[in-house]
Amino acid sequence: MSKLKGWKELTPGGIITEAGNAREYKTGDWRTERPQVNKEKCINCLFCWAYCPDASVIVDADKGVMVGFDYDHCKGCGICASTCPAKAIDMIPER
């Protein structure tokens, strides 16, 4: 995350004056377990992409393949792992 601002640098009432900046809020550090994909087992069914509540599964849309995870925003809920029909995702404890 970028350097945290002091109280004098804030907008009145904490209003956010730019659109679409939720992306800058890195929620990935809330995670206690990280998903890891084994591409040898993966059949690219994209169930994980469809089920991820945080849009954190990265897919190559042209090729139609699952590529990996956006660890800046993945919260480690494990939904992808539990929905994967090929058991290709493992949840690894974060240090």
Next chain:
Amino acid sequence: MAKVMGLTGKVMGLNGNAAVAYAMKQINPDVIAAYPITPQTDCVERFAEYVSEGLVNTQFVTVESEHSAMSACIGAAAAGGRVMTATAANGLALMWEMLYIASSMRLPIVMMVTNRALSGNINIHCDHSDTMGARDAGWIQLFSENAQEAYDNIIQAVKIAEDLEVRLPVMVTQDGFIISHAVEQVKVLDDDLVQEFVGAYKPAYPLLDVTHPVTYGPLDLFDYYFEHKRSQIEAIDNCFPVIRRVGEEFGKISGRKYDLLETYKLEDAEYVVVALGSTCGTAKEAVNLLREKGKKVGLLKIRCFRPFPKEEIIKALVPRRGVAVLDRSVSFGGFGGPVFTEIRSALCDAPARPFIIDFFYGLGGRDIYVEDIEKALLQIEDVVQKGQVDQYIGYLGLRE
């Protein structure tokens, strides 16, 4: 008609609720969202008449509760409208969580509160337990002594709230029934003059400005919430110059100048009574009567309770020998009422501070008489002469 200072406008026979409704009509806000509750009902009812007669352009939102009233006000104010409302007692309590949200978002909503006791048991008459309970909610609070002041305060409140240095909600209070339902001669300003005084509203960060999209009230956790509260503390602490300036400007158009405090026969007073609201009128009479008997007594009336004008209060009270504070609400289990606690704390570091005692009075609309206030002043004189306080907290008008 020539605009002679203080001589424009006319005198009307209005009770406090009607005076505020009339001011609201003259202000002609974009949105009023309100729910009726005794003793404020009369105010919004009259405003509804103005709406149905086509005398205002206001969008009048009739909601199903006060929680919804304040929510609608917040939405309308964030959208960029000039917004007002009115409530009392349990209605204010039902707005609780929304009060904090309005001030946190720095929305300049103006609300009239007709002071009434909080239940239980059920009581519809005046005390200050409603607004004193909301004193920590981040709103500016202006108390009125009579219908004239309620009228004047509500007009000033719009200008204070909307000042770019302030941008905070303002609560203007008047004592339930005592002011709200008693008809007085009220000097009202001309409509044009009120419009000119409050000026056209310039919203800051309106949600409806789609070319500059903004977000109000986002998630704010341990990383920023504290900083946002700190800037809110700064915002309300910085309101004093604006409240004073607006009070002076109002004086120029009406002949009635306002300040944070009002003093009455205080210059040479040794014993002072401190009060808020309609009781100040009664206290002035008590001061007059004791002065006739040669007692050096005076009154300090607090008009602006939030932000708390600490410096001015210290200046007014430190040279005194004794101070009797009148509290019209209880902080159960606390050391005295909210006014007493705050005043003692303000004077704590003064080199030679007066003796300070507290009196609870007027709960649930119990009348306060001139003799009660004389008694309070004589008691503080007695404390000073004895050189010690036997009883910090007393009661006026209570049966044992």
